Amino acid sequence: MDLNKEKQHLHAISRIHRYTDGFNGRLTKYRALKIRELYTQRGSLLDLGAGEGELSALLAEQFDTIAITEASSEYLDQAKKNLSGYPVTFLHALIEEVALDEQFDLVLASGILEHVHDPRAILDRIKRWLKPDGILIVIVPNANSLHRQVGVYMGMIKDCHELGELDHKVGHRRYYGLIDLQNEVASAGYHISSSGGILLKPFPNSLMNGLTEAYCDALYQLGNDHPSLCAEIYCACRIA
Numbered sequence: 001m002d003l004n005k006e007k008q009h010l011h012a013i014s015r016i017h018r019y020t021d022g023f024n025g026r027l028t029k030y031r032a033l034k035i036r037e038l039y040t041q042r043g044s045l046l047d048l049g050a051g052e053g054e055l056s057a058l059l060a061e062q063f064d065t066i067a068i069t070e071a072s073s074e075y076l077d078q079a080k081k082n083l084s085g086y087p088v089t090f091l092h093a094l095i096e097e098v099a100l101d102e103q104f105d106l107v108l109a110s111g112i113l114e115h116v117h118d119p120r121a122i123l124d125r126i127k128r129w130l131k132p133d134g135i136l137i138v139i140v141p142n143a144n145s146l147h148r149q150v151g152v153y154m155g156m157i158k159d160c161h162e163l164g165e166l167d168h169k170v171g172h173r174r175y176y177g178l179i180d181l182q183n184e185v186a187s188a189g190y191h192i193s194s195s196g197g198i199l200l201k202p203f204p205n206s207l208m209n210g211l212t213e214a215y216c217d218a219l220y221q222l223g224n225d226h227p228s229l230c231a232e233i234y235c236a237c238r239i240a
Contacts (some may be wrong), residue, residue: 043105053079123188143175197230
């Protein structure tokens with residue numbers, strides 16, 4: 001992989017896409033809720049490819065120290081504003097080139113594996129940053145979310161793993177179903193302690209963004225019963 005080309009690619013994405021806009025921004029709340037359910041301790045946090053830092057900002061009170069990596073200078077500048085006042089180390093680098101000697105209690109890879117060239121290499125690299133009893137939480141968009149399955153029946157996509165125009169625009173390279181993600185993580189040498197879904201998603205982003213907060217809160221609760229239909233899926237794991 002040409003790291004310079006990858007940086008240019010991410011820079012181009014950061015000029016047209018904000019993770020805090022629209023439904024993507026609302027979804028951050030539910031990622032944070034799920035992470036708090038999965039990880040209840042204090043300690044240290046490493047947030048890989050953190051974008052504008054919104055997720056870390058929602059979790060910041062829980063941690064004694066935080067490190068953020070982000071290859072886009074535009075996103076990183078915004079992350080510094082969002083996390084002002086917290087004990088945060090900011091690293092301007094691709095995950096593939098991050099140099100960190102420290103190990104962390106919790107490593108987040110939220111919205112990472114669907115973007116990178118080599119997910120296995122990233123999962124292997126993360127092991128050096130996890131404490132022996134540390135937890136890795138991986139979150140990715142769900143190929144089999146209810147709204148994508150509806151899209152197949154409507155003829156908008158051929159199958160649930162198909163990448164659309166918007167996917168290419170924001171740099172997606174693949175989709176995972178829940179079993180796909182479990183297999184990816186387990187085959188990289190992790191023991192999965194918990195996996196599931198985040199927020200049942202019956203509609204596309206444009207319609208989801210018009211729902212009330214109470215309605216979305218109910219969809220979050222319902223998603224715990226129907227993980228395979230959620231907007232996103234996750235695995236919480238340790239090094240096997």
